[in-house]
Amino acid sequence: MTQPAVNRRDFLSLATGAALAVGVVGAAKPFAQSLFPAKDVLALSTTEVDLSTIAPGTTRTVIYRGKVVFVRHRTPEDIAAATAGDATAVIEPQTDKARVQKPEWLVVLGNCTHLGCVPKAAEGSDHGWACPCHGSYFDASGRVVKGPAATNLPVPDYRFVSDTKIVIGIKPEDKKAS
Ligand code: FES
Numbered sequence: 001m002t003q004p005a006v007n008r009r010d011f012l013s014l015a016t017g018a019a020l021a022v023g024v025v026g027a028a029k030p031f032a033q034s035l036f037p038a039k040d041v042l043a044l045s046t047t048e049v050d051l052s053t054i055a056p057g058t059t060r061t062v063i064y065r066g067k068v069v070f071v072r073h074r075t076p077e078d079i080a081a082a083t084a085g086d087a088t089a090v091i092e093p094q095t096d097k098a099r100v101q102k103p104e105w106l107v108v109l110g111n112c113t114h115l116g117c118v119p120k121a122a123e124g125s126d127h128g129w130a131c132p133c134h135g136s137y138f139d140a141s142g143r144v145v146k147g148p149a150a151t152n153l154p155v156p157d158y159r160f161v162s163d164t165k166i167v168i169g170i171k172p173e174d175k176k177a178s
Contacts (some may be wrong), residue, residue: 046169048161051105059121061110064168068110068118069156070129071166074140078127079103082140085126089143092152096141099155107158107166108142114149129153 047064054060054073062069074082082096100106112119112131119129119138127140137146142153158168 046167049166049168050164051166052164056104062168064156067156069168070106070108070110070142070153072106072108074104074106074127078106078140081127082106085139085141085143085145089139089141089145089152091144091147091150094141094143094152096143099141099143099152101158101160105166106140106142107168108153108155110153112136112138112149113144113151113153114147119153 045065047062047069049060049062049071051071051073054071056073057075057078059070059072062071072078079096086095096103099108110118112133114131114134114136117131117133119131119136122128122130122137128145129138129142131137131149134148135146136144136149138149138153139145142155144150144152156168157170158166160166
């Protein structure tokens with residue numbers, strides 16, 4: 001007569017285990033989904049910039065994912081200064097060509113790579129940016145030429161969607177294609 005009691009205990013253990021397993025799976029799914037943002041949220045994480053309203057020789061400051069981005073419409077003089085700077089940008093050497101998609105347009109993050117201040121357009125013939133906080137200097141390609149900053153202004157992911165529009169950031173469909 002003891003056999004049925006053991007079977008009942010086994011059944012209760014199995015049922016409890018199964019219920020726990022279902023609960024864990026049920027709780028894990030929404031958790032896992034929360035780790036991957038929806039497509040519409042990802043799409044919002046891009047910033048479109050209308051280039052047609054940025055005059056040559058001026059810089060538009062936009063915000064992308066809470067970060068400052070400089071979009072500079074470079075003049076022939078800016079481009080010449082940036083190209084000449086290939087030889088003098090020795091702190092983090094990079095050619096100007098490697099930092100732009102079209103010579104007339106420079107797109108860089110606009111926070112100083114030292115401690116994050118926003119550099120100001122420098123006066124003078126070198127067409128760069130000077131950081132007001134500790135004196136770092138960035139040239140017409142956004143490359144650091146004087147510290148304490150040790151790295152260039154980074155170039156964010158962006159693409160031209162037409163001659164007069166760029167999208168900063170990567171859309172979900174771009175990630176699928178790449
Ligand atoms: S934050 Fe720019 S030099 Fe320190």
